[in-house]
Amino acid sequence: MGKDTFRGGIHPYEGKKLTEDKEAVPFIPKGDLVFPMSQHIGAPAKPIVAPGDRVLMGQTIAEAGGFVSSPIACSVSGYVKEIKPVLTVSGAMVPAIVIENDGLYEAVEGLGEDRDPSTLSRQEIRDIIRDAGIVGMGGAGFPTFIKLSPKNDAAIDTIIVNGSECEPYLTSDYRVMLQEGERLVGGLKIILSLFDNARGVIAIEDNKPKAIEHMKKLVEGEEKITVKKVRTKYPEGAERQLISVVTGRKINSSMLPADAGCIVDNVDTVVAVYMAVAKKTPLMRRVVTVSGDAIADPRNFIVKTGTNYNELIEAAGGFTAHPAKMISGGTMMGMALFDTNIPVTKTSSALLAFKKDMMDKVPTSPCIRCGRCVAACPQHLVPQMLMDAAERFDNEAFEAVNGMECVECGCCAYVCPSGRPLTQAIKETRRSILDERKKAAAAAAAAKAASSDKK
Numbered sequence: 001m002g003k004d005t006f007r008g009g010i011h012p013y014e015g016k017k018l019t020e021d022k023e024a025v026p027f028i029p030k031g032d033l034v035f036p037m038s039q040h041i042g043a044p045a046k047p048i049v050a051p052g053d054r055v056l057m058g059q060t061i062a063e064a065g066g067f068v069s070s071p072i073a074c075s076v077s078g079y080v081k082e083i084k085p086v087l088t089v090s091g092a093m094v095p096a097i098v099i100e101n102d103g104l105y106e107a108v109e110g111l112g113e114d115r116d117p118s119t120l121s122r123q124e125i126r127d128i129i130r131d132a133g134i135v136g137m138g139g140a141g142f143p144t145f146i147k148l149s150p151k152n153d154a155a156i157d158t159i160i161v162n163g164s165e166c167e168p169y170l171t172s173d174y175r176v177m178l179q180e181g182e183r184l185v186g187g188l189k190i191i192l193s194l195f196d197n198a199r200g201v202i203a204i205e206d207n208k209p210k211a212i213e214h215m216k217k218l219v220e221g222e223e224k225i226t227v228k229k230v231r232t233k234y235p236e237g238a239e240r241q242l243i244s245v246v247t248g249r250k251i252n253s254s255m256l257p258a259d260a261g262c263i264v265d266n267v268d269t270v271v272a273v274y275m276a277v278a279k280k281t282p283l284m285r286r287v288v289t290v291s292g293d294a295i296a297d298p299r300n301f302i303v304k305t306g307t308n309y310n311e312l313i314e315a316a317g318g319f320t321a322h323p324a325k326m327i328s329g330g331t332m333m334g335m336a337l338f339d340t341n342i343p344v345t346k347t348s349s350a351l352l353a354f355k356k357d358m359m360d361k362v363p364t365s366p367c368i369r370c371g372r373c374v375a376a377c378p379q380h381l382v383p384q385m386l387m388d389a390a391e392r393f394d395n396e397a398f399e400a401v402n403g404m405e406c407v408e409c410g411c412c413a414y415v416c417p418s419g420r421p422l423t424q425a426i427k428e429t430r431r432s433i434l435d436e437r438k439k440a441a442a443a444a445a446a447a448k449a450a451s452s453d454k455k
Contacts, residue, residue, distance in 0.1 A: 033306030042068030138266025167330025
């Protein structure tokens with residue numbers, strides 16, 4: 001049995017009033033559309049078109065590059081201009097397909113047609129979700145068909161729809177619940193049809209009363225779906241915290257949600273499932289919040305993937321002042337930007353611009369042992385000890401104090417009165433350890449293969 005919140009966490013300034021009452025409106029792109037091959041966790045997609053090719057809206061232009069990968073659909077019609085490396089949110093240059101938009105929006109045959117999910121087998125539904133290129137749209141972009149294909153279907157008893165949207169300033173998921181609630185419920189029903197023993201829970205923070213009321217009305221009479229109001233606190237929407245709040249179960253870094261009988265999906269991901277299965281439409285749009293005090297007219301937009309961030313800034317009235325800080329995503333876990341000439345991808349949720357850099361508020365100084373980071377940590381860790389090991393490059397000590405259980409939420413750095421870059425140091429060390437594990441696994445596999453060859 002769950003509760004309404006978890007221990008730890010923080011209450012940063014929400015900033016949602018800037019856009020929460022502004023309807024998400026369709027945005028028509030003006031320039032070229034750019035589709036990076038890495039829009040998900042796993043292997044990059046592989047282009048299956050070439051410069052000069054004519055493409056249609058809804059056409060697959062890149063196929064999955066492996067099992068943990070995802071295809072990419074074109075969101076407009078036009079011509080393949082070139083395939084070249086482009087700058088992405090992470091700061092990395094990634095191969096991308098550049099499409100010259102012809103403005104005609106000619107679609108592939110059957111795009112948008114109704115389809116009855118009840119006529120499809122479970123494997124057919126999973127295959128449709130895979131081929132539609134659907135990934136987790138509230139986080140790192142894990143391919144959704146893999147989430148929906150656990151080892152034991154019968155062990156899954158709870159499908160959690162993450163409507164908490166605990167990141168400051170973001171209202172894209174909130175607008176999805178208000179504007180596309182019927183599709184959200186329809187997508188959840190499709191997911192529930194894959195699991196005989198599962199119930200659906202739509203979890204929404206209590207700072208969104210309109211969404212809670214609206215979704216409750218939509219699920220009236222639905223025996224297997226409920227709406228759960230959870231307390232407003234960051235990071236309520238983190239997978240581990242949400243599972244704990246909804247079910248009372250605990251998972252750690254060595255477990256998957258399925259190990260606790262759960263599957264967690266973002267609200268827009270569930271809508272994308274409905275569109276793919278019931279409307280024959282692949283994932284080719286995102287709802288994006290453009291906000292912050294440096295934005296003239298903060299807005300929510302329904303955006304075609306591949307659209308340039310600069311076009312969204314222009315549509316939101318441009319900057320009121322040169323921004324000191326720009327972020328793709330939320331202020332807590334988003335990526336800071338040094339350039340906005342980047343494309344909207346499947347995982348783009350927001351573009352924020354601020355007149356002041358909030359990280360400049362306190363100069364960095366030595367730890368004063370106040371314990372605030374410990375009280376704030378939702379994983380019950382001691383961030384000061386983790387940073388101490390990180391600064392000494394002592395990966396063994398880092399693991400000994402459970403550093404791999406960190407969810408990189410940023411709570412510790414947010415509350416630190418000494419302005420210490422706790423999250424950054426911990427994140428870098430975790431990446432280092434994961435890289436070491438991958439190299440060790442690859443070396444072991446190579447040694448095993450060599451041994452087999454000798455035999």
